[in-house]
Amino acid sequence: MAHDATSSLALPIATSTTQSVPLPASVPKWTGKPSLCNVPTELRLEICNYLLGANNIPRSYGYTGPRVSCANNTDFIKPPPCQPHRHAMLFVSQQFSAEYRQCYYERTTFFLRVDRSNAFRAIPALNRYGNRVCAADAVPDFWSAPDALLRSLRNCTLYVELGEIASNVTSLHSISLNKRKAREQLLGYGSLAEIRAQDSLFDSAFRSSILNLLPHMQQLRSVYLVWDTSKDGTTRAWDDSTDWTWESLGEPFVEYLKQKVTIRAISVKVGDRFGYALWTGKREDGVWKGDLVRWDLQSRSI
Helix, strand or coil: CCCECCHHHHCHHHCCCCCCCCCCCCCCCCCCCCCHHHCCHHHHHHHHHHHHHHCCCCCEEEECCCEEECCCCCEEECCCCCCCCCCHHHHCCHHHHHHHHHHHHHHCEEEEEECCCCHHHHCHHHECCCCCCCCCCCCCCCCCCCHHHHHHCCEEEEEECHHHHHCCCCECCCHHHHHHCCHHHHCCCCCHHHHHHHHHHHHHHHHHHHHHHHHHCCCCCEEEEEEECEECCCEECCCCCCCCCHHHHHHHHHHHHHCCCCCCEEEEEEEECCEEEEEEEEEECCEEEEEEEEEECCCCEC
């Protein structure tokens, strides 16, 4: 099984078992014979962990892949040629299936990337040529993932390539105009305030969509949210005119995530290799303890 696999979204582990072949309940037919049902729960969980290790099931998955260019100058994430791993232990019984899923998700970290290949499809309000109405109640489906997967995640890195998305040619954000050198389009705006209002719509649509996505990750234990403000990972895509600050993109998400009772560890980062703000914290005895670190390349200070 590839560690970096878009097709792994179709893993049986992430979906409910088929209804046409109902699984037996975890009650042995002949109670006098050996059965996994008679083994203590702790030992069954150890068996599940051993099976996952023996089958070389990766401890991390990344829902991304190599970009492939199309004739219309767009690109998409190409799924890998390999087939996803099939977890036969899911079909042993209802109880063992549930315990196997629990072990699988507790040992696995998922890397979920939001980039220019999926952001505009999931959030139409980001598109200059699409629907500019910010759908605050919409839940974005960036990865065509089954809802069972999002509900079951325990450990997750959510990586948002904000700068690359905003500077894309189809983006509603004004920095995309600079990339296309479309000065005549800039002249079409009545004032700087009009440009700022359009950028605010872009930012609001993004923040609202991510905030609406997080509640669907109902069993999160740890989360690392990254707002990458660079362009192509190398160039700073923003200047002082953007509202991509810790106060707008970092602090609100830290405060929201703290309210989720299942979460034990949070990391939220806003910035790029030129400068960033990073908050990292853990819940200890019901109290959150964390620190905010700010770093800037020019001053090389924290």
